[in-house]
Amino acid sequence: MRSLLFAILFLSGMIRLQAQSPHGPDLKVNCGDCHSAFSWEIEVGRDTAFFDHNQTAFPLAGQHAWVDCRDCHQSLVFPEASPECISCHTDMHRTTAGSDCARCHTSENWLVDNITELHYDNGFPLMGAHAALSCDECHLSESGLEFYRIGNDCMNCHLDDFNATTEPNHRDANFSTDCTQCHTIDGFDWSSQFINHDFFPLSKGHEISDCTQCHTGGSFSNTPTDCVACHQSDYDSALNPNHQEANFPVSCTDCHTTDVGWMPAAYTQHDPLFPIFSGKHRGEWNDCVDCHISPGNFMVFSCIDCHEHNNPSALANKHDEVANYRFESNACYDCHPRGEE
């Protein structure tokens, strides 16, 4: 009887306790895990061992570890708190940076340490002259915290510079307003040092800092791109091999790149006559004169300078059974027109 009475008292006590709870009906944690027998209040900077917030969907990292429960859980119904930064913090950027604050911020402080990456990811790395500027030279807003879209095109910020050019006058020269066609994003100024010349790469034999070697008459326009337009005299004076005698076409790129000294040259048209860039002789010769022993005359060629020296007796052995064998280059070529067996 006594124990039944006790049980009833205890139960009603519990019910009262539940009714008193401000935390909503779904709280799964025991009251005692958070509250002591002395007070409902929970100290700031408390010993958090009593309830581990890191088990929730929102670990209390950085400055949040020192914040009062109530500052985040105003209603005290815990799941009502939203984990989105923007639900508790004012958007200083007036939506110009988007609502995903965590893209740039952590709960340590509001300083942003990935400015470099941010610009890189936006396709506008802050390099060259731009790296030394202060933010507000590009991001013009009262507070300095609004990042309205500017756009990456150089034109958006440098149109006046374009219009003011005199050396050369860009408008007269009909230059494109897509500055990156010629100027690089990492330049410290607009000088030729930072000219992007990718449309006609200034590499290898063309790595020439003196622009006027190609741009004659003080103009950058109407420069020919055809090799022979600038290299006719090189063609005329080429002796090894003699281009005129060999009747080479003046389309230099058939055989040449801009490799310094015009070497190596790929004269693949040779292979139908006798394979030297393919087949058995590929890589086995050094100079045209290895075969064309009479410089300048490509009608003449020798096979036996090599093959004799290589292994004359073996060569003779190979032809023991061959009728009409002669140790003579034209004969070799007649029977081995592809340099093969």
Ligand code: HEC
């Ligand atoms: C996860 C921890 C946690 C648990 C579990 C918990 N509470 Fe609380 N409770 C709090 C916090 C935090 C406060 C606000 C404390 C403060 O303001 O300092 C609070 C406040 C209260 C208050 C005072 C409300 C007010 O307006 O001041 C009561 C009453 C209370 N809790 C009852 C309960 C009861 C009953 C249970 C068990 C059913 C319970 N609590 C379980 C964390 C908890």
Ligand code: HEC
């Ligand atoms: C900086 C803000 C912040 C502080 C400070 C904070 N919380 Fe939370 N709390 C949250 C957020 C946000 C959630 C996640 C809500 C969700 O999405 O489930 C959460 C979740 C919880 C949950 C789990 C709710 C559920 O059922 O999912 C409990 C319990 C809780 N907090 C208790 C506390 C207590 C007790 C304190 C003080 C010791 C505290 N919180 C301090 C922001 C905070």
Ligand code: HEC
């Ligand atoms: C549930 C509410 C809540 C959420 C969600 C929340 N915070 Fe907080 N945060 C607070 C409160 C409350 C404080 C302490 C009061 C204050 O300083 O604003 C605080 C403090 C801070 C502080 C340091 C205080 C300062 O202003 O110097 C930073 C930084 C911060 N929060 C960043 C974030 C970031 C980043 C997120 C998202 C990842 C976030 N917070 C999500 C409520 C929240």
Ligand code: HEC
């Ligand atoms: C794209 C990056 C980016 C995003 C996203 C972003 N911020 Fe910022 N925020 C910044 C930068 C940059 C600063 C200036 C901080 C600095 O100079 O280190 C800043 C500064 C702040 C400051 C401090 C302001 C002051 O007076 O010093 C607060 C508060 C802030 N942001 C809140 C937010 C909130 C809230 C969100 C989400 C709605 C958010 N930010 C989203 C980049 C961002």
Ligand code: HEC
């Ligand atoms: C030379 C001009 C320039 C300077 C200097 C500059 N920015 Fe930017 N910033 C840009 C451009 C261009 C973008 C690309 C987005 C756009 O078109 O507005 C950008 C984008 C941003 C964004 C938005 C990123 C995003 O993902 O939403 C933030 C934040 C930002 N800058 C902050 C800064 C801060 C802080 C500084 C100073 C440390 C700074 N910027 C210096 C030109 C500049």
Ligand code: HEC
């Ligand atoms: C968001 C605005 C913005 C964009 C976009 C921008 N710039 Fe700038 N740039 C500036 C500002 C501001 C300066 C410093 C003031 C000045 O010298 O004009 C500057 C300076 C320069 C300078 C140094 C000028 C000098 O003589 O000191 C060069 C070169 C330059 N920018 C090239 C470019 C190129 C190339 C692009 C496109 C890839 C570009 N900029 C895109 C804002 C921009």
Ligand code: HEC
């Ligand atoms: C077709 C190539 C080309 C394009 C496109 C181009 N530039 Fe130039 N720019 C040049 C050359 C070449 C120079 C001269 C460099 C030198 O003399 O060292 C130059 C020089 C300049 C100068 C310094 C010369 C002066 O008279 O002030 C500025 C400023 C300039 N450019 C701005 C721009 C801007 C802004 C754009 C895009 C809106 C642009 N340029 C587009 C080729 C170009």
Ligand code: HEC
């Ligand atoms: C090896 C020869 C050569 C050198 C050296 C050279 N260029 Fe060029 N450049 C050309 C050729 C060829 C063209 C024409 C490309 C085309 O039309 O596709 C050209 C085109 C240009 C154009 C574009 C003119 C237009 O109307 O669009 C500019 C600007 C230019 N060069 C600037 C320079 C500058 C500045 C230098 C010195 C740093 C330089 N070039 C050095 C061969 C050269």
Ligand code: HEC
């Ligand atoms: C606008 C004029 C111009 C055009 C077009 C031009 N070049 Fe050149 N090239 C030069 C100048 C100037 C030099 C440096 C002086 C020299 O060695 O003749 C040079 C140097 C070279 C060299 C290095 C020569 C050496 O002795 O090391 C090679 C190889 C070369 N050019 C190949 C070519 C080829 C292949 C083409 C066609 C794709 C071409 N060039 C188009 C002007 C031009």
Ligand code: HEC
């Ligand atoms: C059919 C192929 C072919 C064509 C087309 C061709 N060349 Fe050559 N050129 C060669 C070969 C092969 C060499 C020798 C390369 C070596 O020694 O490795 C050579 C070498 C040269 C040499 C160096 C000659 C020496 O005496 O040292 C010059 C200069 C030269 N070529 C200029 C030109 C010019 C200019 C053109 C276009 C107007 C041109 N070539 C077109 C195949 C060609």
Ligand code: HEC
């Ligand atoms: C391994 C031997 C060999 C080498 C190396 C070789 N050639 Fe030949 N070349 C031949 C043979 C064989 C013929 C075919 C002769 C014929 O049809 O009269 C030939 C034909 C030619 C012809 C055509 C002659 C004509 O008008 O009938 C030219 C031009 C020529 N070679 C140039 C070159 C040049 C330039 C080189 C160096 C890049 C070279 N050859 C390297 C073996 C060689």
Ligand code: HEC
């Ligand atoms: C620069 C030296 C050299 C010259 C010149 C030369 N050869 Fe050869 N030849 C070789 C070498 C080295 C081999 C062996 C290649 C191998 O085994 O892969 C070879 C292999 C051969 C073979 C045997 C290929 C096989 O199937 O095993 C024949 C046939 C041949 N050459 C014919 C000729 C003829 C014909 C000429 C003249 C037009 C000639 N060679 C000029 C170096 C030369």
Ligand code: HEC
């Ligand atoms: C009348 C045709 C004829 C003449 C001329 C001739 N060869 Fe041959 N050559 C052959 C035949 C057929 C074979 C294959 C012999 C065998 O496998 O028994 C052969 C074999 C070879 C081989 C060996 C291939 C291997 O398997 O190792 C080489 C190298 C060779 N000849 C090079 C030459 C050279 C260099 C000359 C000029 C001095 C020459 N030949 C002249 C017909 C000829």
